[in-house]
Amino acid sequence: MSEEELRQIIRQVIQEQSDPNRVPIGVSNHHIHLTETDFKVLFPNQKLTVRKQLKQPGEFASDQMATIVGPKGTIKNVRILGPFRKHSQVEIARSEGFQLGISVPIRLSGNLNNTPSIKLQTPDGEISVQGVIIAKRHIHMSLEDAKRFGVEMGSTVSVEIQSEDRRTTYHDVICRPRKDFVLEMHIDTDEANAANVGNNTFGRIIIPKQK
Amino acid sequence: MSEEELRQIIRQVIQEQSDPNRVPIGVSNHHIHLTETDFKVLFPNQKLTVRKQLKQPGEFASDQMATIVGPKGTIKNVRILGPFRKHSQVEIARSEGFQLGISVPIRLSGNLNNTPSIKLQTPDGEISVQGVIIAKRHIHMSLEDAKRFGVEMGSTVSVEIQSEDRRTTYHDVICRPRKDFVLEMHIDTDEANAANVGNNTFGRIIIPKQK
Numbered sequence: 001m002s003e004e005e006l007r008q009i010i011r012q013v014i015q016e017q018s019d020p021n022r023v024p025i026g027v028s029n030h031h032i033h034l035t036e037t038d039f040k041v042l043f044p045n046q047k048l049t050v051r052k053q054l055k056q057p058g059e060f061a062s063d064q065m066a067t068i069v070g071p072k073g074t075i076k077n078v079r080i081l082g083p084f085r086k087h088s089q090v091e092i093a094r095s096e097g098f099q100l101g102i103s104v105p106i107r108l109s110g111n112l113n114n115t116p117s118i119k120l121q122t123p124d125g126e127i128s129v130q131g132v133i134i135a136k137r138h139i140h141m142s143l144e145d146a147k148r149f150g151v152e153m154g155s156t157v158s159v160e161i162q163s164e165d166r167r168t169t170y171h172d173v174i175c176r177p178r179k180d181f182v183l184e185m186h187i188d189t190d191e192a193n194a195a196n197v198g199n200n201t202f203g204r205i206i207i208p209k210q211k
Numbered sequence: 212m213s214e215e216e217l218r219q220i221i222r223q224v225i226q227e228q229s230d231p232n233r234v235p236i237g238v239s240n241h242h243i244h245l246t247e248t249d250f251k252v253l254f255p256n257q258k259l260t261v262r263k264q265l266k267q268p269g270e271f272a273s274d275q276m277a278t279i280v281g282p283k284g285t286i287k288n289v290r291i292l293g294p295f296r297k298h299s300q301v302e303i304a305r306s307e308g309f310q311l312g313i314s315v316p317i318r319l320s321g322n323l324n325n326t327p328s329i330k331l332q333t334p335d336g337e338i339s340v341q342g343v344i345i346a347k348r349h350i351h352m353s354l355e356d357a358k359r360f361g362v363e364m365g366s367t368v369s370v371e372i373q374s375e376d377r378r379t380t381y382h383d384v385i386c387r388p389r390k391d392f393v394l395e396m397h398i399d400t401d402e403a404n405a406a407n408v409g410n411n412t413f414g415r416i417i418i419p420k421q422k
Contacts, residue, residue: 095306
């Protein structure tokens with residue numbers, strides 16, 4: 001690499017990092033949140049154990065997995081995320097709704113009114129969970145981030161995904177500021193593939209102009 | 212339905228149809244184009260028969276299907292599209308590249324330099340095809356459409372997908388005007404799911420301003 005090429009790369013990195021509107025992207029694979037009660041039915045002899053901490057404080061991927069059983073198909077080895085929640089919830093991509101044979105609404109986590117039910121299976125147990133959703137695009141952020149962007153809980157913004165060959169602007173992205181959240185846009189696997197998202201792909205938040 | 216509700220719906224339909232930048236969306240499922248020679252190996256006792264005409268004149272979905280066999284997985288019942296081409300070509304979604312276990316570039320149809328090979332199988336034969344791609348977003352259009360939009364072959368535009376809950380603007384969309392083409396944006400299944408595209412979802416073409 002020539003000195004000039006190196007200088008060019010360094011200039012790019014500095015410019016990227018100095019963009020105040022830059023947002024890291026986290027791709028959510030299908031996953032399951034469980035109540036402690038539901039967990040005990042599926043894993044009667046186990047504890048929910050940490051496999052990997054996620055970016056949002058306290059959240060983790062566990063060692064436990066279950067199979068989602070739909071009327072038309074199944075999805076095996078779906079990771080249980082911890083910690084336990086007050087309501088069990090299954091998050092899948094739209095493509096996987098077709099594969100399972102169920103009609104799934106696009107919802108923010110926790111908004112489970114009128115969402116369908118699905119069967120979860122492990123070698124040790126089986127339950128029906130009411131609360132299958134396709135995750136609505138959202139951005140976790142600290143209260144300082146929200147102030148800096150001029151947004152509040154529930155504000156709708158757009159994010160330009162700055163990828164090669166498939167640059168994409170996702171609109172209808174909901175802001176979720178919380179004291180302990182870390183800045184990260186969550187999209188699902190369909191959205192990551194559609195926008196050609198790789199390990200080094202970043203987003204750029206676009207705040208609608210005040211009317 | 213009240214008269215006023217009906218009037219409102221009619222107003223919406225007229226407004227939609229009078230938008231000169233409106234583009235119909237065609238979702239391409241994974242599919243295979245074959246040379247006549249490759250076809251004869253896979254289907255030695257058959258003719259390529261029309262199952263359904265596609266929107267672009269002369270193009271059709273055939274009755275014939277093959278299995279794509281990758282190092283990590285397979286995709287069954289992949290439709291052969293007709294008519295025959297000068298080069299065989301396999302078009303899959305990015306998600307399916309991961310499923311098959313191959314790294315696939317994003318390319319316009321026909322740009323097959325340095326694209327990977329894959330095995331195709333039927334009950335009667337087996338071939339290796341060099342030319343697996345993820346389709347680059349593109350818009351088929353007539354020469355009149357191109358003139359109207361002020362674009363030419365290879366121009367890059369953006370298209371806003373006007374869907375519920377997941378409004379999306381796809382950039383890096385290549386214009387492909389041809390005398391006999393009909394206006395239609397082609398996206399793949401990952402892109403359709405990411406943007407929540409249904410039967411009544413339309414796009415709106417955004418032409419970059421001249422510099």
